[in-house]
Amino acid sequence: MARVIPGIGSTERPSRDLLAVRAAATPDDLALIDVATGEEWTYEDFDRRVDRAARALTELGDDVGDGTQLERLGLLVDTRPAFTVVFFAAMRTGTTVVPLNVRETVTELAEKVERTGLEAIVCERDTAATALDLADRAEMVVASIDEVGGVDGVGGVGGVDGIDEVKSDRVRSLAGATEASGPGSVDSLERSAPPEIDPEATQLLMFTSGTSGDPKAVRLTVSNLVASATASAFRLGIDREDRWLCCLPMYHMGGLAPVVRSTLYGTTVVVQREFEPDATARVLATYDITGVSLVPTMCKRLLEREGGWRPPETLRFVLLGGAPATQELLERCLENEIPVYPTYGMTETASQVATATPEAVRSHEGTVGRPLVGSEVTVVDDDGEPVAPGEPGELVVAGPTVTPGYLEPEVTEEAFGDRGLYTGDVGYRDTGGRLWILNRRSDRIVTGGENVDPGEVVDALRTHSSVAEAAVVGLPDDEWGERVAAVVVPAGDGIEYASVLESCEERLAGFKRPKTLAVVDELPRTASGTVDREAVRNLLLEDGVNVSDAHR
Ligand SMILES: O=C(O)CCC(=O)c1ccccc1C(=O)O
Numbered sequence: 001m002a003r004v005i006p007g008i009g010s011t012e013r014p015s016r017d018l019l020a021v022r023a024a025a026t027p028d029d030l031a032l033i034d035v036a037t038g039e040e041w042t043y044e045d046f047d048r049r050v051d052r053a054a055r056a057l058t059e060l061g062d063d064v065g066d067g068t069q070l071e072r073l074g075l076l077v078d079t080r081p082a083f084t085v086v087f088f089a090a091m092r093t094g095t096t097v098v099p100l101n102v103r104e105t106v107t108e109l110a111e112k113v114e115r116t117g118l119e120a121i122v123c124e125r126d127t128a129a130t131a132l133d134l135a136d137r138a139e140m141v142v143a144s145i146d147e148v149g150g151v152d153g154v155g156g157v158g159g160v161d162g163i164d165e166v167k168s169d170r171v172r173s174l175a176g177a178t179e180a181s182g183p184g185s186v187d188s189l190e191r192s193a194p195p196e197i198d199p200e201a202t203q204l205l206m207f208t209s210g211t212s213g214d215p216k217a218v219r220l221t222v223s224n225l226v227a228s229a230t231a232s233a234f235r236l237g238i239d240r241e242d243r244w245l246c247c248l249p250m251y252h253m254g255g256l257a258p259v260v261r262s263t264l265y266g267t268t269v270v271v272q273r274e275f276e277p278d279a280t281a282r283v284l285a286t287y288d289i290t291g292v293s294l295v296p297t298m299c300k301r302l303l304e305r306e307g308g309w310r311p312p313e314t315l316r317f318v319l320l321g322g323a324p325a326t327q328e329l330l331e332r333c334l335e336n337e338i339p340v341y342p343t344y345g346m347t348e349t350a351s352q353v354a355t356a357t358p359e360a361v362r363s364h365e366g367t368v369g370r371p372l373v374g375s376e377v378t379v380v381d382d383d384g385e386p387v388a389p390g391e392p393g394e395l396v397v398a399g400p401t402v403t404p405g406y407l408e409p410e411v412t413e414e415a416f417g418d419r420g421l422y423t424g425d426v427g428y429r430d431t432g433g434r435l436w437i438l439n440r441r442s443d444r445i446v447t448g449g450e451n452v453d454p455g456e457v458v459d460a461l462r463t464h465s466s467v468a469e470a471a472v473v474g475l476p477d478d479e480w481g482e483r484v485a486a487v488v489v490p491a492g493d494g495i496e497y498a499s500v501l502e503s504c505e506e507r508l509a510g511f512k513r514p515k516t517l518a519v520v521d522e523l524p525r526t527a528s529g530t531v532d533r534e535a536v537r538n539l540l541l542e543d544g545v546n547v548s549d550a551h552r
Pocket of ligand 1: 255344347
């Protein structure tokens with residue numbers, strides 16, 4: 001199969017580590033700026049840190065016991081530069097990274113740790129306690145990129161932000177491994193050739209929500225990531241001065257993709273740990289940001305700031321994805337001269353499949369644009385046959401960005417057909433090849449850019465002894481796009497809201513917990529016996545009680 005970038009992700013010639021190739025080409029260009037600390041790394045700095053971290057991972061592998069390299073590494077680290085260092089270090093050691101959502105509970109994470117058979121997990125100070133908890137349930141080596149005490153006695157536990165209690169000789173310290181220099185640091189300019197990597201190896205195992213049951217673990221190869229970053233550039237363009245603001249979680253595809261893109265292009269990422277409308281608006285203006293990835297909720301919150309949001313002159317694009325953007329939001333973007341690029345994508349395709357330009361947003365209301373170069377989208381009917389332009393059907397995606405499959409072969413088997421990956425999303429195309437999305441993954445709830453599988457919430461509710469049955473849907477929400485809502489059928493005499501909610505708190509991340517509840521004697525069902533989701537939605541709109549607004 002022909003590959004787009006010779007030398008990187010190529011099957012004809014040895015494939016080279018993409019950060020190392022980049023560092024050799026433009027060592028003095030700026031790779032990354034950390035808003036929190038003001039640190040700036042050139043590509044040479046970045047490469048050195050990655051080299052040190054790769055060595056630390058190799059040692060960690062030795063520790064796992066069998067003297068071989070680490071196969072799978074959990075990453076329980078929030079959006080910060082060290083995340084990117086561990087990611088590229090793992091590419092160098094041939095280790096699969098399993099990014100974990102730091103907002104999830106131990107219960108949710110434990111299931112993922114077990115399914116992926118993690119041998120080791122990298123945490124930070126804030127997630128060390130969770131990582132240790134996880135290691136109690138599954139045998140795993142825990143390493144921290146911050147100093148939290150440890151066997152090698154590096155540093156103490158400084159009482160930072162009250163989180164000073166995590167002190168365990170079970171936490172290995174990687175603090176220092178992600179730093180710039182130290183003994184044994186390699187000068188990338190002296191390296192004869194960038195390290196070879198296997199472009200078809202699984203670089204990432206990333207979780208994504210389905211609609212009924214377990215989150216899916218998506219395998220992505222280096223070549224998927226490179227193909228995606230390459231195709232993205234054909235739609236958004238590249239400028240040497242580009243600075244991409246990363247304020248989306250890096251443990252999701254939409255947050256990690258800009259890091260891969262920017263490294264391939266040799267441009268700069270600006271990392272902001274957390275989106276906050278005022279702070280993000282300030283960063284956009286003061287860091288000469290040229291591009292930013294946002295979910296619709298974030299974009300809306302920027303526009304609704306006091307005094308509104310005027311994009312800085314440097315801004316070339318706002319890549320708006322993760323959830324459908326409303327026409328109202330897109331119009332407000334255009335009115336405010338925001339160069340908005342609504343995008344349709346998924347973890348399974350290493351981010352973008354189709355992306356509309358601001359011109360297309362103006363001329364073709366509601367479109368997500370044409371597929372990116374190399375991506376092929378077929379709209380099919382129930383028999384899997386392609387339909388005519390204008391006819392709705394399921395979107396099937398093929399091309400070099402598409403995952404080779406999920407962790408479990410039976411899940412892969414079910415998702416793929418002759419024409420590619422069956423997305424479960426419904427849409428249509430026009431004669432010009434532009435796509436429209438009608439509804440995404442039917443039952444999946446998208447709240448503030450986070451995907452929630454209703455089945456997972458139902459399972460959590462049903463573990464409570466007072467709940468016999470439950471149904472979960474998304475209700476429209478001004479702030480979050482959708483909010484999680486549940487109807488429950490009591491098992492006995494009644495339901496204690498407080499106790500049910502408490503049990504959800506133990507099992508579900510904040511964004512997955514029901515914000516609206518209703519109690520019914522019986523779930524509404526269709527003639528065929530399945531839960532009538534439309535009736536459940538109406539019931540909740542009429543009789544639902546709002547129990548919480550907290551999204552975290
Ligand atoms: O919907 C998904 O799961 C993928 C979302 C995604 O990648 C994304 C989300 C927000 C902004 C930009 C992007 C992107 O495609 O890069």
